[in-house]
Each structure stands twice: as C-alpha cells, then as structure tokens.
Amino acid sequence: GENVEQxxxxxxxxxxxxxxxxxxxxxSASNYFPWYKQELGKRPQLIIDIRSNVGEKKDQRxxxxxxxxxxxxxxxxxxxxxxxxxxxxxxxxVGFKTIFGAGTRLFVKA
Amino acid sequence: xxxxxxxxxHEVTEMGQEVTLRCKPISGHNSLFWYRQTMMRGLxxxxxxxxxxxxxxxxxxxDRFSAKMPNASFSTLKIxxxxxxxxxxxxxxxxGGGFxxxxxxGDGTRLxxx
Numbered sequence: 348g349e350n351v352e353q354x355x356x357x358x359x360x361x362x363x364x365x366x367x368x369x370x371x372x373x374x375s376a377s378n379y380f381p382w383y384k385q386e387l388g389k390r391p392q393l394i395i396d397i398r399s400n401v402g403e404k405k406d407q408r409x410x411x412x413x414x415x416x417x418x419x420x421x422x423x424x425x426x427x428x429x430x431x432x433x434x435x436x437x438x439x440x441v442g443f444k445t446i447f448g449a450g451t452r453l454f455v456k457a
Numbered sequence: 458x459x460x461x462x463x464x465x466x467h468e469v470t471e472m473g474q475e476v477t478l479r480c481k482p483i484s485g486h487n488s489l490f491w492y493r494q495t496m497m498r499g500l501x502x503x504x505x506x507x508x509x510x511x512x513x514x515x516x517x518x519x520d521r522f523s524a525k526m527p528n529a530s531f532s533t534l535k536i537x538x539x540x541x542x543x544x545x546x547x548x549x550x551x552x553g554g555g556f557x558x559x560x561x562x563g564d565g566t567r568l569x570x571x
Binding site: 390396398 | 502565
C-alpha cells in the first residue's frame with residue numbers, strides 16, 4: 348500500500364524567513380496531493396493541493412511542487428508569520444484512499 | 458454550509474463501555490472518512506464510504522470497531538467494548554464529486570477511556 352514519509356518532523360524559523368517541508372510517496376498511482384494545516388486542538392484544514400498532471404501550484408505565500416519521477420512533493424511557505432505556526436500534514440491519494448504523512452511541527456519565532 | 462458535524466465533541470467513559478461517535482457529512486458529499494489521531498501513530502484512516510457503501514475498512518484496528526452509514530447524511534463509529542488504548546481524537550471527513558477532491562474535516566471527538 349501507499350506510504351508517505353514527511354520531513355522534517357520539527358522546523359523552527361525566524362519570522363519573515365521561508366519554510367520548506369518535504370514528502371515522498373511510494374505508490375506511483377497516487378494522483379492527488381493535498382496539504383493540511385492543523386492548529387492546536389483544531390481540525391486539519393486544507394491549505395493547498397496539487398494534482399499529478401501539474402508540477403507546481405502557488406497561492407499567495409504558499410506553493411507546492413511535485414516531482415512524479417522522483418515521487419516527492421514539497422510545501423514552501425515564504426515570508427513566514429507567527430500565525431503560520433502549526434502542524435502541517437502532506438498526503439497522497441489513490442482513488443478514494445488518502446494516506447497522511449506524520450506531520451511537521453512548524454514554529455515561527457517573532 | 459455548516460461543514461462536517463461531529464458529536465459528541467468530548468467523551469469520557471470507563472473501559473468496557475460502548476462508545477458511539479456520530480458524523481453528519483457536508484450535504485451533497487458522497488464520500489465519508491473516519492480517522493483516528495494520536496501522538497504516537499499520527500492521523501490514521503480507519504474506514505471510508507462511497508455512496509453509503511464501505512469501500513475499505515482495512516484500517517479498522519480490531520473487531521471491537523465498527524462503522525455504519527445508513528444514509529447519505531449520517532454515519533456512526535462504534536467501539537464495543539472500549540479500552541484505554543482507544544483514547545484518541547476521532548475525525549470524520551467528507552468529500553464530493555469523485556476521486557480527486559479535497560476532504561473536509563469535522564472538529565473531531567476527543568475520546569478518553571479510563
């Protein structure tokens with residue numbers, strides 16, 4: 348079955364710096380890659396997603412890149428702000444089944 | 458849009474008791490997912506339904522766990538008998554329109570088994 352690995356598990360950056368989170372997946376049939384942000388005690392919320400026929404997608408300060416050949420995808424957050432502090436999950440989907448990475452806890456220091 | 462609605466938000470019960478978690482998906486969504494989240498194991502997919510039919514329950518940890526979706530607007534996840542290691546946050550999510558659609562999560566049920 349699908350396996351998703353996510354790195355790093357913890358990331359600390361200074362406000363205004365960029366943050367990069369990387370994920371790899373094992374099932375080449377995966378065709379949809381969402382990213383979720385989860386604040387403490389809250390539900391995961393979708394922040395951006397990318398489909399397998401697209402290499403890059405950007406939404407304001409957030410961008411995601413996908414390399415299907417290498418089976419890895421990354422989340423880039425520019426100009427980080429304290430409110431970006433949260434746990435970020437990558438995921439890979441095959442059909443209806445979505446497998447999540449273990450999460451990255453991002454700390455943005457003011 | 459009211460979003461995915463879960464109840465109860467918190468549940469504390471003694472081991473051996475039956476626990477029932479409830480979920481109302483977003484109207485019009487035809488896929489429903491149950492997840493369990495713990496510090497040790499992260500976010501695990503337990504079971505998912507499409508058009509009220511269970512598609513994959515390979516993530517259900519034991520026979521003590523069961524899930525039903527009697528209609529398009531309601532699903533339950535039941536644990537009987539409950540054990541302390543079942544303590545976790547249980548999320549329900551729904552999506553609509555086919556395979557490649559984002560899942561929308563409910564606020565979760567924080568379950569504590571004493």
